[in-house]
Amino acid sequence: MLGVFTPDRRALTLSELSRHAGMPVSTVHRLVSDLVAWGALERDPAGCFHIGLRLWELGSLAPRGLGLREAALPYLEDLSQVTRENVQLAVREGTEVVFVERIAGSKAVPVLTRVGGRFALTATGVGLVLLAHAPADVQEQVLNAPITRYTERTMTDPRRIRAALADTRSRGYAVSDRQVTMDALSVAAPIRDAQGEVTAAVSLVVRHGGAAPHTLAPLLLTSARAISRALPAAATRA
Amino acid sequence: MLGVFTPDRRALTLSELSRHAGMPVSTVHRLVSDLVAWGALERDPAGCFHIGLRLWELGSLAPRGLGLREAALPYLEDLSQVTRENVQLAVREGTEVVFVERIAGSKAVPVLTRVGGRFALTATGVGLVLLAHAPADVQEQVLNAPITRYTERTMTDPRRIRAALADTRSRGYAVSDRQVTMDALSVAAPIRDAQGEVTAAVSLVVRHGGAAPHTLAPLLLTSARAISRALPAAATRA
Structure with missing residues (x-):
């Protein structure tokens, strides 16, 4: 009930x-x-x-909720203080993203997500990272289902999304450009458990036309690695 | 189960x-x-x-959990960045404190609390604030129960605790001095709902021998008022 x-x-x-x-x-x-x-x-x-x-x-006892969040928070704070942009931490639950933490930047672009909220995997940077490393059956399920369009830039063509997932794997980070609102883009990197499995993702959401995504990528990649190292074993189990 | x-x-x-x-x-x-x-x-x-x-x-849908935390977070972040000390946000559940948020300061004194964790009302700054403004029957229940001693400074005498609660009400803030560990003290202030009821408390936990409690009080009092103003109506209901 x-x-x-x-x-x-x-x-x-x-x-x-x-x-x-x-x-x-x-x-x-x-x-x-x-x-x-x-x-x-x-x-x-x-x-x-x-x-x-x-x-x-x-x-709060859920390893993938507060457990993950507690381990990641110092690094998310660092990202927030250094960039003053929106910082997000997310995991995949089924065919959706669940936001586990979000720190709003002081003068950053508005974002629609909230802690504990869900969103489409294909429309967000963290979602693209999590989907790019999800089992093939999850990818098929997402690509075969109807995809919500938020803006004129939202990817809805499965072939385009497949290409974005391949890019995400080969570059090591994802870029989601104006897919949710026309003034924002996100850059996201994978957080891995001790076995190398991608279990979470961290992103910055910045104003479109501001910092170029490829200049933000090293920041995200190093932060994601720092969080991966800090993860307690239990927080990485799905 | x-x-x-x-x-x-x-x-x-x-x-x-x-x-x-x-x-x-x-x-x-x-x-x-x-x-x-x-x-x-x-x-x-x-x-x-x-x-x-x-x-x-x-x-995460609990108004007294993430609802309160979301409203308070920007002010907690400000306190954290300005002081670099530990910042805590708590509510009362029965005869205990529940910590709803905690931001660890970068070089701050270690603290024992964790988000989602419980602690004794009488041994913490936030607890003293919440108990000072709790119904009389809750105060009696706490004062008549055995009180855990953490350090030689932990208050266990009901008369001393009553005096501390009276001080907390008259000064508008609470000081808990080396009650949990011998190297830390906390200063806490009440967060009030639209009806003026105390529904949460915010504190700084600092090293004993560092900043004097009375110099931290104005910071806590102004932050607590800012959070009170920012509270959504639902987050203040018990």
Whole structure:
């Protein structure tokens, strides 16, 4: 029943919970009481239910969530302070990117992502890195599904995306140019576990027309390697 | 069953899960399969189960977790960059502090806390702020329970703690001096919601013998007010 809470639906009344979960109000009432007692849900004065702090605490034990984030944070901070641009850390979950950390640059270009949010693999720098190193069946699944167009520059042709993935592998980093908004581009590099598997990606999102992507690549590549070295063994397991 | 995962117990085999949950292996096996399918748990190559990214994503919807953290982060970053000390953001859950964010200073004194971790209210600056503004029954519950001693400076006498709470209310900030480790002290200030209720606290943890607490107080007080103003309405609900 907790699955009815989404980034767009964070506060729900009892009757909304019942409707979205497809369960009778009486059943939901009993379940919700248990979940509130445990702390998985919290009730606000207006009578709406939210995800509770106890569930956030439990989620913080996920190796691919806070574990990865804790190891990477000092390097993300360095990138942020040196460039003053947006820094992002992401992993792949199925056929989507999940953003594990995001540090907004003080005067940087606005970005649409948020921590805990999902996005298309093909439209983002981190996504291209993660897809370029994903198993072949995941790549096929993504390329055979409809691809959302955000701007006139969003790649939707599978052949073009395949070429971008090949470029990402051969150069060692990805560039996603104005695919999400027309004023921004991202440059991303792979983070690898002790076995050399790509398990996460780090990116800078900068204003289009500012720094050229190839001048940012060395920064991303060295930061990604530093994070790879700092990863605890558990944070790299999928 | 997910409650058997704790900060000290993040990876469990099927038989450990069965033992800690007090349920037969066959039942646990069925439950775990469902939880893995949903993404609440992940299985690593060694056969251990961890909290999954899907649960981390769900937890990220908690207003008192990432909601609060997102609103506060720019001000925490400012504090971190200006002071180079440890910056912490915390809320109260029952009779304990839960750390929602922590930025380690580059050359700062080591601290024991971690994001998503819990600590005693009476031994930390943020805890003293949160306890000073907690309902009377919570204060009584904390003061009547045994209090863990971390160092020779840890306050365990309820009368001394009551005086510290009164000081915290009258001065507007808390000082916790060498209560957790003998080389560190923290200075903390309250974050208030639109109704003026204290819902979170922000602190700096600095080396004992460095900056005097009263010189740090104005920094904390102004940052706490800036965060209070930036809070979305939902992040302040308990």
